[in-house]
Amino acid sequence: MTVRNALDVHPLDVEKVRERIDVALTTFLDDQDARLADLMPGPANSSRRAQAMTSLREFLAGGKRLRPAFCYWGWRGAGGGPDGDEITAAAAALELLHAFALIHDDIMDGSDLRRGAPALHRRHAAVHAEHGWRGTSDAFGVGVAILLGDLCLGWFHELMDGSGLPADRLRAARPLLFDGYVELIAGQYLDLCEQTRARSSVERARTVIRYKTAKYTIERPLHLGGRLAGAGADLMAAYSAYALPLGEAFQLRDDLLGAFGDPAVTGKPVGDDLRSGKATVLMAMTHERAGRGPAAELRRLLDLPDVNDAAVERMQSIILESGAATAVEDLIRRQAEAAARVVDTMAVADEVRTVLGELVVAATDRRY
């Protein structure tokens, strides 16, 4: 596995937290295995159940635990104790929410790969085809993946609620979960709509990543950890001031990797976003900056039924020549600097400040 981990920049604390989050997830999934075995007894069901659970465990094993990490450090920044299993379980729940989001996202995008392996709907379609079962393999794969995503979403609520944190703290935090969830769905919907437009806009593409990434991946997890530890309004505002530019920079790095990343480290085909016609900020900037000829050529290439390697290379050239890639790099640098400046004056313990500072680097300077 050549994929580096966004969280292994600070080997002591950060790695320890990651391990504890993995333990919390594994313990929860073991319990769920037993529960599902009770619900679906009998030999006819057991191999089906095992297939579904194994695919979910393998899917979850590949996560970077970025959202749990921000939740945990948001808690620590607000004075939460370092060693409670309760906050670890609550933070781990965000990884289940994320699994839900990715599984459904891959269906919606028609993505074949995720984390270097077949997306869940493809994996279960392949199982169906291998066994020569009755019905359509693709429909079966999509059905199983919809259900596994749904299951993860239910488990997110359940693990959070059963984390062992005090009931009043959980209750105070729940409106954040609801707001964050609706933002996530709104971001997905706007993204889906954006794909249907002949021409995207930088402004609209930035709105999508604000919801889908900046708030969902960084701001809401930090807020959740903060609220669970009883953070005041000033700290919550500082978390937002840090999270929103950093989250945008994180997604813009993803855009660049989606267009130019090395398949050996991204786990996806080169130019994956270009092949799927994803309406990224990078692409919107290219449309704005490229001359009339290259812009028209880009649109034509995006609309090809099968985007081959030559088309990807040509699109990469148009993006580079338009200056959009440089503009995105500039924006990443400015947003990362803005986040770093907030960290400097944030009223948190030095240890937390160090980690949040290093997460700026990890989130924006990555190769995968």
Add this chain to the structure above:
Amino acid sequence: MTVRNALDVHPLDVEKVRERIDVALTTFLDDQDARLADLMPGPANSSRRAQAMTSLREFLAGGKRLRPAFCYWGWRGAGGGPDGDEITAAAAALELLHAFALIHDDIMDGSDLRRGAPALHRRHAAVHAEHGWRGTSDAFGVGVAILLGDLCLGWFHELMDGSGLPADRLRAARPLLFDGYVELIAGQYLDLCEQTRARSSVERARTVIRYKTAKYTIERPLHLGGRLAGAGADLMAAYSAYALPLGEAFQLRDDLLGAFGDPAVTGKPVGDDLRSGKATVLMAMTHERAGRGPAAELRRLLDLPDVNDAAVERMQSIILESGAATAVEDLIRRQAEAAARVVDTMAVADEVRTVLGELVVAATDRRY
């Protein structure tokens, strides 16, 4: 609209409860409209947002409110007061859970129609096609429907949590929600798996309807209402003894309607379950009872790529000649009687007993 309502058998209380549940839902959806308008401002988004919300409102308007009704009467049976807006809101939340389940179910089943109108994924595919938007209409329709289902699931938790019921009662009830949810997903998964088998079994088909219908539609809503009102173990056990046979009878009636129902009252094509090859108890019983020749013919007809009216008629004959339809009618009668006997001795107020008794009739003696 010729569709009768399962809840209009007891015109005074039952109708009043239904109206209050509709008000709670409408109020909640109005709030969500405003929230989504804040999240997705601008003219480019507003028509998209309106399209999605209108489709959801129309979808929700068609519901029978059966699960909210059982929740409400479960509350009343446990001594909960008749007029609180809090229990009405909590009960109404179940209609959002149900919308989630149906929307995703229709995608998984590839159903074109729901409640006499295009299923949500078909409706949004048609919007895409009409506007000649970029990309694939079917994929867009499925994407929007997945998100609208997801949204309803989030709103279910939010409306329940914000119902205004005391925090300790909600907290006590939450494990029921989690258990019920996992049962629902397990039932859906088993159902999906059952469709892939060359031959279903009566036992497996009955397990599916136990989770998908008996527990989900009747037992869990009754338990939820009961738990919210502080019901003791005896009453909860009586609710189960009533709900499980009644729920099975309810679904078996659905099976018969799915094979023989009048399209004018079901809102679906005649023999809809036969066309889609649904693995119902009725079908499993037919496979068990029919002779070798008719059973083989039935399997051949079910596997046709396009099941036409003549094939539906022939399948109906095979089901009738096998005696399976009569056996299902017998089972419905026995299960309805079992539920009715439980009502007779249930320790609830007379008014509640009357309604629960009438709901047995409404749920099992319906034409749609």
